[in-house]
Amino acid sequence: MDLEFFIKKQSEIxxxxxxxxxxxxxxxxxxADCSFDEKYVYACIVVxxxxxxxxxxxxxxxxxxxxxxxxxFLSFREEKAIIKSFYKLKVKPDILFCDGQGIAHPRKAGLACAVGVELDIPTVGVAKNKxxxxxxxxxxxRGSFSYLYYRGEKIGIVLRSRSGVKPIFVSPGHKISLERTREIVVKTITRYRIPEPLRIAHIFANYYKQxxxxRMIL
DNA sequence: GCGACAG
DNA sequence: ATCTTGTCGC
Known part of the structure; x- marks a missing residue:
């Protein structure tokens, strides 16, 4: 597969x-999180x-x-379904967390950047791995953090969301600063490693696929 | 050339 | 992401 075309789309983003x-x-x-099977990508956004x-x-x-x-190139796999589900929301959030990187990406075009630019809303990327x-x-x-650097630039935060557990990698997606990203993400962490909005979205996306x-009642 | 490599 | 049950540990 020729990725040149997609690299240009990322440069645009x-x-x-x-x-x-x-x-x-x-x-x-x-x-926002996605679940997959052989044929579809199932997206869910929880507000x-x-x-x-x-x-x-x-x-x-x-x-x-x-x-x-x-x-x-993860965004080209999940972006469409996430954006489609966002348009279905009746209540629009102040900010959207995406399961992946924001600017902590080789071309500063992680999933959160793509979704943020497309929807023109504040987004942050929350990844389980670097x-x-x-x-x-x-x-x-818990709460301890350090900065993630790439090519001499501070691009993200390595956050210990839960004591003694592998940290998560957080970075701005669009319309937000690095410091504000950390402040907001920290506020959404409860007793688990993953921030609550994403943790619930992950569960829902999985139920959706199944x-x-x-059968749910909210 | 070698190693790294979101979900 | 997905394939998969029980199990060790705080």
């Missing part, structure tokens, strides 16, 4: 991202209040899988 603190008070946060994590809305959407998983960059291990204490959403 990275040239449009805005990394700055333009947000006012964040009261409503959302998480919740940041103060008590109560779910106030959620949306689902599925799309045919049209792109293979290739490191640094894609690129170097960092010093944060302390084993066709068990109709």
């Amino acid at each position: 990275s040239s449009r991202i805005i990394i700055a603190d333009l947000l006012e008070e964040v009261k409503v946060v959302a998480g 919740m209040k940041i103060d008590d994590f109560s779910v106030i809305d959620f949306a689902l959407a599925k799309e045919l899988v049209t792109f293979p998983y290739i490191p640094t 894609l690129c960059g170097t960092f010093k291990k944060p302390t084993n204490t 066709g068990k959403i109709s």
Whole structure:
């Protein structure tokens, strides 16, 4: 597969991202995650209040899988379904968390950047693993963090979301700063490694794939 | 050339 | 991501 075309699309994305603190008070946060099977990508976005994590809305959407998983090109696999589900939301969040990198990407075009630019909303990337960059291990204490660097630039945060557990990799996607990204993500962490919006979205996306959403009662 | 490599 | 049950540990 010739990736030149997609690399250009990523350059277009990275040239449009805005990394700055333009947000006012964040009261409503959302998480987007995808589940897969041989044919479809099932996306789910869960919207919740940041103060008590109560779910106030959620949306689902599925799309045919049209792109293979290739490191640094994840957005072309999940973007469509996520955007489709976002349009179905009745309640739009102040910011959207995506399961993957933001600017912590070789071309500053992670999934969160692509989704943020496309929807023109603030987004952050929350990944369970590093894609690129170097960092010093944060302390084993919950809340401890260090910075992720790439080509001499500070591109993300390595956050110990849970004591003694592997840290998560957080980075801005669009319309938010690095510091604000950390502040907001920290607020959404409970007793698990993954921030609540994404943790719930992950569970829902999986139920959706299994066709068990109709049995749910919210 | 070798190793790394989101989900 | 997905294939998969029980099990060791705080």
